[in-house]
Amino acid sequence: MTGERIAAQDSGRDSRPGERPLVSIVIPCYKQAHLLGDAIESALAQTYPNVEIVVVDDGSPDDPGAVVARYPSVRFVRQPNRGAAAARNAGIRASRGEYIVFLDGDDVLLPHALDTGVEELIARPACAFVHGVCERRKLDGTLLKARPIVEGEVDLYLELLRGNCVRGLHSVVFRRTAIEAVGGFDEARRQAQDWGLYLKIARRFPTYGHGRLVSVYRRHGDNVNGRRHAEKMLRHSMEVLYAQRKYIRGSRAHEAAYQEGVRFVQRLFGEPLVVRMSGHVRAGHFGAALRDATVLLHYYPRGLFARAAAKLRGVVRRRPAPA
DSSP states (O other): OOOOOOOSSOOOTTOOTTSOOOEEEEEEESSOHHHHHHHHHHHHTOSSSOEEEEEEEESOSSOHHHHHTTOTTSEEEEEOSOOHHHHHHHHHHHOOOSEEEEOOTTOEEOTTHHHHHHHHHHHOTTOSEEEEEEEEEETTOOBOOOOOOOOBSOOHHHHHHHSOOSOOGGGEEEEHHHHHHHTSSOTTOSSSHHHHHHHHHHTTSOEEEEEEEEEEEEEOSSOTTSGGGHHHHHHHHHHHHHTTHHHHTTOHHHHHHHHHHHHHHIIIIIHHHHHHHHHHHHHTOHHHHHHHHHHHHHHOHHHHHHHHHHHHHHHHHHSOOOO
8 A cells, every 4th residue: 555755855954065964853742841841851862963842832731831941942832722733733834854753741752762763764765754662651660561563664554554553653753755745643633643644654655663762651640541531542543544444445455454453442442431431320420421322332333232232131130030
């Protein structure tokens, strides 16, 4: 399904003769001001010499501007709260680099991240982006379980149909030309925007996974895979997959990968939503239960019907036998 080639020569914008290409690090921030300084300092600590940093305040109720003010070289952009996708797109528009890295305000880059990514992109002029490995830790430093990664010049579009196998948006170095070619992030998606962007790019252009550790994802607060966010994650992830149906018709391998991806998303986010809906029913919160059931009916009907069937079997078992 891939095959188009991104231009081998980048624009050379804002790079002087003999100077390495400019890399823009775009940092969207919403309710992360207390961690933003760590993200900025990790960007400033890069061994790569030609970097600009753009922080986008996505209408955050805390004060990212006060943090950014401590770093005179960092550009600051404000917008009303429109979500991470819109904030990243705003950062793209405000930036000048040939290559772009997206770093969330609560995560950090390792010092060699840009050197590694740019080196790999220069070595592979046909690739639209290169991706590495993201380490997952809690804020107290506890290392979380590693997830499988995809390395080499594989059919990444096929692998992405099975699930989001690019481990951490901040592990990716993009060519600006590739992002612009697909129209950037989908601002209608409040979740799974990174997965949607990878799919749009990998469907059209080659990519490469170098397999080296380049960033740290710091988990804090609620796990987005938990029940609290299950409805949003199920809905947006399924919509990201549904958008690929028109591109995979007639390819047995890609259709099979798509079905595998649907089952994966339904298990990952649909099952917690089934549990949440059941809890609402037990608590007598029937309006909330109905809202969850409506989402399940649209995106995971099998899970909803399986739960209803299990409930019915339980009722039958408890019914007293006739005299």
